[in-house]
Amino acid sequence: MANVGLTICYLLSRITFRMRTPPEPSVDVAIIGAGPAGLTAAYLLTKAGLSVTVIEKDTRYVGGISRTVEHQGFRFDIGGHRFFSKSKAVVDLWNEILPDDFITRPRMSRIYYEGKFYSYPLRAFEALRNLGVIRSTLCMASYLRWKAFPRKEARSFEDWTINQFGKKLFSIFFKTYTEKVWGMACSDISADWAAQRIKGLSLGGAVLDGIKRSLGLNRKPNDGMEAKTLLESFRYPRKGPGMMWEAARDHVVAGGNQVLMGHALRQLSHDGDDWRVSATSADGERIIRARHVISSAPIRELLGRIHPLPQTLPQACDLKYRDFLTVALMIRSPDLFPDNWIYIHDDTVKVGRIQNFRSWSPEMVPDESLACVGLEYFCFEGDGLWSSSDEELIALATREMAALGLCSPDSVEGGAVVRQEKAYPVYDDVYAANVAAIRTELAHDYPTLHLVGRNGMHRYNNQDHAMMTAMLTVRNILAEDHHYDIWAVNEDAEYHEAGDEGAHDEIGTPLTEDQRAALNSVRAVPRALKAA
Numbered sequence: 001m002a003n004v005g006l007t008i009c010y011l012l013s014r015i016t017f018r019m020r021t022p023p024e025p026s027v028d029v030a031i032i033g034a035g036p037a038g039l040t041a042a043y044l045l046t047k048a049g050l051s052v053t054v055i056e057k058d059t060r061y062v063g064g065i066s067r068t069v070e071h072q073g074f075r076f077d078i079g080g081h082r083f084f085s086k087s088k089a090v091v092d093l094w095n096e097i098l099p100d101d102f103i104t105r106p107r108m109s110r111i112y113y114e115g116k117f118y119s120y121p122l123r124a125f126e127a128l129r130n131l132g133v134i135r136s137t138l139c140m141a142s143y144l145r146w147k148a149f150p151r152k153e154a155r156s157f158e159d160w161t162i163n164q165f166g167k168k169l170f171s172i173f174f175k176t177y178t179e180k181v182w183g184m185a186c187s188d189i190s191a192d193w194a195a196q197r198i199k200g201l202s203l204g205g206a207v208l209d210g211i212k213r214s215l216g217l218n219r220k221p222n223d224g225m226e227a228k229t230l231l232e233s234f235r236y237p238r239k240g241p242g243m244m245w246e247a248a249r250d251h252v253v254a255g256g257n258q259v260l261m262g263h264a265l266r267q268l269s270h271d272g273d274d275w276r277v278s279a280t281s282a283d284g285e286r287i288i289r290a291r292h293v294i295s296s297a298p299i300r301e302l303l304g305r306i307h308p309l310p311q312t313l314p315q316a317c318d319l320k321y322r323d324f325l326t327v328a329l330m331i332r333s334p335d336l337f338p339d340n341w342i343y344i345h346d347d348t349v350k351v352g353r354i355q356n357f358r359s360w361s362p363e364m365v366p367d368e369s370l371a372c373v374g375l376e377y378f379c380f381e382g383d384g385l386w387s388s389s390d391e392e393l394i395a396l397a398t399r400e401m402a403a404l405g406l407c408s409p410d411s412v413e414g415g416a417v418v419r420q421e422k423a424y425p426v427y428d429d430v431y432a433a434n435v436a437a438i439r440t441e442l443a444h445d446y447p448t449l450h451l452v453g454r455n456g457m458h459r460y461n462n463q464d465h466a467m468m469t470a471m472l473t474v475r476n477i478l479a480e481d482h483h484y485d486i487w488a489v490n491e492d493a494e495y496h497e498a499g500d501e502g503a504h505d506e507i508g509t510p511l512t513e514d515q516r517a518a519l520n521s522v523r524a525v526p527r528a529l530k531a532a
């Protein structure tokens with residue numbers, strides 16, 4: 001009898017054990033995030049015949065920041081994504097994933113200031129006409145005054161720009177928009193960014209040129225260079241950038257691999273052989289075992305999920321982000337302007353930039369009788385703008401369009417809000433040292449954990465850079481070696497400072513021009529001024 005009892009107990013325990021631990025699927029590579037970086041890796045690994053599972057926390061969209069959001073047939077692109085790369089490999093991959101759906105669109109953007117449009121960069125006579133003779137003369141006088149008596153030590157963006165263009169032009173064309181985007185006063189932004197970013201910008205020169213011409217001081221023919229930007233064009237998937245990443249996902253799934261939507265990373269641990277990736281969804285928890293993990297999740301989130309917690313978790317928690325939201329308005333009217341964007345240099349409204357979705361692709365706006373614009377607000381998660389309800393934001397956007405004189409509130413037929421958390425990784429005084437410490441620890445403890453992409457590497461980059469980091473990571477995985485250094489973006493000095501001696505020899509294979517071009521596409525970000 002006792003034996004029967006023991007046997008039943010044993011069998012029950014086996015059943016319970018089996019119920020508690022369903023078989024854990026095992027793949028070659030688990031990928032966190034179905035944005036451009038994650039899906040580029042998944043696409044290439046699938047093509048190479050490896051088994052892959054992608055987890056994506058969004059329940060509906062792939063593409064990350066480069067997704068296309070749909071609302072009642074209208075399509076919205078977060079910020080507007082031009083598909084441009086100096087890397088042929090990236091362009092070839094775009095064409096391979098989406099061979100038939102690119103359109104070529106003209107690029108046009110202008111500054112909107114006090115009810116007038118200014119081409120960007122400025123065209124001299126148009127600027128003159130818009131500013132009027134009196135204000136143009138005041139700009140000239142201000143320019144001359146600051147050239148004669150510049151601020152002695154140009155430490156801030158404000159100092160540098162005033163010394164370069166005069167206070168008047170600074171306040172019209174630089175101050176407001178810069179402060180909206182970065183959430184910092186121009187006097188708190190360090191001058192190096194201004195020097196880097198404004199270098200060669202013809203704005204001040206163009207206005208001055210126009211003023212000189214109107215005063216008869218410059219009779220040389222205008223060489224028409226300023227018109228160049230108006231003629232530029234770019235490629236764009238006809239249904240927005242998400243179309244590219246939906247196609248990539250379809251290839252991955254058709255190749256027998258999985259993209260699990262609505263699955264957020266819960267925990268990541270390594271048992272000495274394999275990774276154990278746990279993801280939560282509305283249906284519960286799912287475990288995936290994998291030899292390699294590629295992560296495009298923000299570093300701050302990733303480190304809090306690694307078990308045991310890495311020593312550099314405090315450095316990860318110190319990384320900061322700037323957030324972004326778009327309020328789309330459907331307006332009963334012909335298109336309000338032909339531009340892709342207009343930059344709002346007006347400090348009486350909070351909107352930073354307005355996107356005209358139809359200028360990107362006519363297929364973004366399904367109703368020909370409506371115009372559809374996206375008002376872009378730069379914010380911090382949890383601040384007043386971010387925490388406003390959708391209704392409040394639509395009402396704000398409607399009021400601001402009216403205040404700018406762009407449409408009447410009665411013509412607004414509907415609206416929708418798209419929030420993008422962590423749109424911009426912030427480069428503050430400590431970010432570089434924090435990222436270096438995290439990199440060093442992870443590379444040492446977990447060589448099979450690969451960080452890629454924008455927030456995955458805390459790099460302010462475009463899609464082509466995010467894709468190239470994934471492309472090189474795939475090569476490293478296929479070669480079972482760290483042939484390529486995906487962090488190698490003008491960072492040789494940093495390597496040595498980080499004490500990673502010999503890293504270059506280990507890395508071995510030098511980057512080709514093409515790969516370097518994509519890795520170099522990281523954009524300049526202003527740094528906060530250190531306290532004196």
Ligand SMILES: Cc1cc2nc3c(=O)[nH]c(=O)nc-3n(C[C@H](O)[C@H](O)[C@H](O)COP(=O)(O)OP(=O)(O)OC[C@H]3O[C@@H](n4cnc5c(N)ncnc54)[C@H](O)[C@@H]3O)c2cc1C
Nearest residue numbers: 033035036037057064065079081082265297453454462463
């Ligand atoms: C306003 C703006 C304008 C831009 N314009 C351009 C442009 O014109 N051209 C261009 O090429 N690029 C542009 N970019 C940059 C481009 O959007 C990014 O470079 C690109 O999307 C980065 O790809 P990624 O895969 O690294 O990251 P992301 O796009 O951020 O994707 C990461 C993915 O990971 C998912 N994820 C995060 N955490 C988790 C988790 N814990 N578990 C599961 N999933 C997770 C996210 O939901 C997301 O889908 C722009 C960006 C902004 C903000």
